[in-house]
Every structure is written in structure tokens, then in C-alpha cells.
Amino acid sequence: MRPTQRMLGGGETPVGRFNKYLGGWGNFGGLKQKGIITYGISSNRQNPFAGAVHDAIFNTWRRFSGQVLYIAPPFITAYYVMDWAIHRNEYLNSKAGRAEFADQEE
Known part of the structure; x- marks a missing residue:
């Protein structure tokens, strides 16, 4: 079986009589690869901030x-x-609450 085009890109590990693999991990400095196109601007x-405000909103x-129904009910409760606890404490420590x-004091 003949290796794929990617396997024929170069490297160190032999593939029998059909050239070499791309290379081992961290050792991709084999033969020049074909068919790889890079674009630049x-x-x-x-414009690095194109649409940033719109996307952020x-x-x-x-x-x-998506998260409000998980967070809001426990905080509201x-x-x-x-x-209730603050008002109850203020009442129990007031003159009317003590009276x-x-x-019932222990």
C-alpha cells in the first residue's frame, strides 16, 4: 500500500521504499513540504478591534x-x-422584644 501525500513530506522515520514520514515529535525540519499555503496581511x-463592542454586548x-437562573434564586433567597434575621435580631434586642x-429566657 502506498503512503499518503502527508507521509511523503520528509522526516527521519523510513517508510520502506516510498520516502519518509513528516518527522518525529518536535523534529519537523525535514524536506520542504508541498501544498501548504499561508496568507498574511x-x-x-x-483592525484588531473590529466588531469588539458589538460582540462584547x-x-x-x-x-x-444562560446563567442567571442558576445564580439569581440562591442570592435572592x-x-x-x-x-429577616437582621430585623428579627433588632426586634428581639429592642425594648418590646425583651418584654x-x-x-422564655433559659
């Missing part, structure tokens, strides 16, 4: 709406429990 032609909304519960 001049740095003064790039909609991505933030998407992430918020904790707020109301803490609010109402004075006979």
Missing part, C-alpha cells in the same frame, strides 16, 4: 441569560433570609 491594514447578554420574650 500587513499590520497597518488590520451580545456575548455578555448570551452568557448572562439568601438576601431575604438575611433581611415579650423575657419569660
Whole structure:
């Protein structure tokens, strides 16, 4: 069976009589590869923040709406429990609260 075009790119490990593999891990410095195309753009032609504000708004909304039902109910519950506890503590330490519960002290 004949190796694929990728295996014929060069390297050190032999593939029998059909050339060599691309190379071992970290050792890709074999023969020049064919068929690899790279594109570039001049740095003064790039706009790195193109659409950043628009994407940030909609991505933030998407992430918020996906997580709000997991986060909001425990925080709302904790707020109301803490609010009740603070008001109850203030009442029990007031004159009226002490008078109402004075006979229940241990």
C-alpha cells in the first residue's frame, strides 16, 4: 500500500521504499513540504478591534441569560433570609422584644 501525500513530506522515520514520514515529535525540519499555503496581511491594514463592542454586548447578554437562573434564586433567597434575621435580631434586642420574650429566657 502506498503512503499518503502527508507521509511523503520528509522526516527521519523510513517508510520502506516510498520516502519518509513528516518527522518525529518536535523534529519537523525535514524536506520542504508541498501544498501548504499561508496568507498574511500587513499590520497597518488590520483592525484588531473590529466588531469588539458589538460582540462584547451580545456575548455578555448570551452568557448572562444562560446563567442567571442558576445564580439569581440562591442570592435572592439568601438576601431575604438575611433581611429577616437582621430585623428579627433588632426586634428581639429592642425594648418590646425583651418584654415579650423575657419569660422564655433559659
